[in-house]
Amino acid sequence: MLTGELRNKVDKIWETFWTGGITNPLTVIEQFTYLLFIKGLDEAETYREQEAVLLGIDFERMFPEDKQHLRWSKFKNLEASQMYDIVSNEVFPFIKSLHGNKNSAYAKYMSDAIFMIPTPQMLSKIVDGIDNIPMKDRDTKGDLYEYLLSKIATAGTNGQFRTPRHIINMMVELMKPTPEDIIVDPAAGSAGFLVAAGEYLRKHRNDLFLVQGLKEHFNNHMFHGFDMDRTMLRIGAMNMMLHGIENPNIEYRDSLSEQNKDKDKYTLVLANPPFKGSLDYDAVSNDLLKVVKTKKTELLFLALFLRILKTGGRCACIVPDGVLFGSSTAHKAIRKEIVENHKLEAIISMPSGVFKPYAGVSTAIMIFTKTGVGGTDNVWFYDMKADDYSLDDKRNPVEENDIPDIIERFHNREAEKERKRTEQSFFVPVEEIRENDYDLSINKYKEIEYEEVEYEPPTVILERVEMLEKDIVQGLKELKEMIRG
Structure with a gap:
């Protein structure tokens, strides 16, 4: 389960989509997911870079030298209209063609993906919001997905x-x-x-x-x-x-x-x-x-x-x-x-x-x-x-x-x-x-054990009821005398 703080961050991003005119929950989740994925790709690349330096080995880059500006860590600091231009015209086509195997699940279902965020200001707000969500932990990532999907009412x-x-x-x-x-x-x-x-x-x-x-x-x-x-x-x-x-x-x-x-x-x-x-x-x-x-x-x-x-x-x-x-x-x-x-x-x-x-x-x-x-x-x-x-x-x-x-x-x-x-x-x-x-x-098949409750004999219960009745009559008698007095 996500913490209250993380839920609030997700809710604010959701609200930005909503007020910007994207109100279909599945569309919001889809656009949200693309951006989470783009951020995740950059984090995965950073991890591989650090690992390569530590082990002193080469690795196959996801982002070639001429595509470094498409990384989340690079475009997130740009001015809104410049960011919008890069994300819509370069980053999106790049992730759609990312997987070399055209028959892979990713290639098949990204091929008709559409970038639907309408304005640079809206994209900038959403990118800022997502950037504040910690995504390194796999469990947090999974819980975030669950929370997003739970919003399908x-x-x-x-x-x-x-x-x-x-x-x-x-x-x-x-x-x-x-x-x-x-x-x-x-x-x-x-x-x-x-x-x-x-x-x-x-x-x-x-x-x-x-x-x-x-x-x-x-x-x-x-x-x-x-x-x-x-x-x-x-x-x-x-x-x-x-x-x-x-x-x-x-x-x-x-x-x-x-x-x-x-x-x-x-x-x-x-x-x-x-x-x-x-x-x-x-x-x-x-x-x-x-x-x-x-x-x-x-x-x-x-x-x-x-x-x-x-x-x-x-x-x-x-x-x-x-x-x-x-x-x-x-x-x-x-x-x-x-x-x-x-x-x-x-x-x-x-x-x-x-x-x-x-x-x-x-x-x-x-x-x-x-x-x-x-x-x-x-x-x-x-x-x-x-x-x-x-x-x-x-x-x-x-x-x-x-x-x-x-x-x-x-x-x-x-x-x-x-x-x-x-x-x-x-x-x-x-x-x-x-x-x-x-x-x-x-x-x-389940058997339920009932605890046996032992009650006093009926004669004892009746005697107690009679005693209570006498107390009530006596109390009423004293109350009447006080009122008359």
Whole structure:
């Protein structure tokens, strides 16, 4: 989460866009992102320069000698009209043609990017504002993106909304990506899951950058994201490049349509697919409808995950609670498919405030492995009650946080076997899930301990009531005498 001071700085920049006539939130985010990206490029170049001096080595410059004036640190001090001329006529075309590979995600989605800041004075104010935002810290950069994206007040037509960064990080920690993984988010948005997976590998498996094949895999083949919103794709591509992933496979694609031919391709799915979307049957791939005949996007995406994963591939995805207990034929069919033909490992029930302020829907994280031959034995359930933030619209930091406990217990499930159903986590055998029509809601299995309250015998209670009544009558009698007196 950003500090109040940083939020205020971002809000002031946002206000400058707004008063200057750019009022569409996505356009503001897009223009804001371009400038953050330009600043980030200069900071990355400065870091490489310092590293080269320290190590006494040469490095390949992003900004050639004749393009040094296009760096943020150079043009930010210029007079407004001169800055405007350089940014609009030189810097922007430069970043659009920056990536040599014309088929890269960055080249594809920057090719139709448009510089829309209308006046030199407005650009100067925005550049000054952005220059005061510290961007060296990757977490701050990510939180800044999250805060910008949270300003999209209305959910998209297919029910998209932002996944909080700490929930994304928890899911990545639960799945522990490996340097060999091929990771996909078929509803990628701003690529938050892919960025977090990359950051996890940098932190925990830094050795991958010492092995040429793995380093090449990380930069070119590991990360795949699809979306149908070109603005979000552009933001996602820039987000990933700012996080050091050179050539992410971010593509325009309707993941649920016949256009998506992927099958048995990926080893890890990390996703929060659109909820409450409803599609026409003819817009959906036939092989998904064979698994689950429905128009509901949250069920179709589960069928898609099973199709696109390799055997042995894993999935951690967010689903609305209705997926876990819905009684329609389609709801039961997809649950049965995962439980009987693959290996369902865990259901983590999350409180409804996790997605506030833009949605109050109750959700859960579903974790499973594609096997094709079953394997579900005992399913691990966890009742998450707190996530480090208040569960109201304000989402202020609080002390209660189950996330570290969830990660620790999940990775040590052997020790969970003796837990009772009254505890926060417990196992449920697959036989019991079958008997309950594949219901996966935690409330179906959780037991609540009621403390027995012992009351005094009725005769004693009645005697006390009579004593109180006598006291009241006596008090009224004394009050009347005082009034008469």
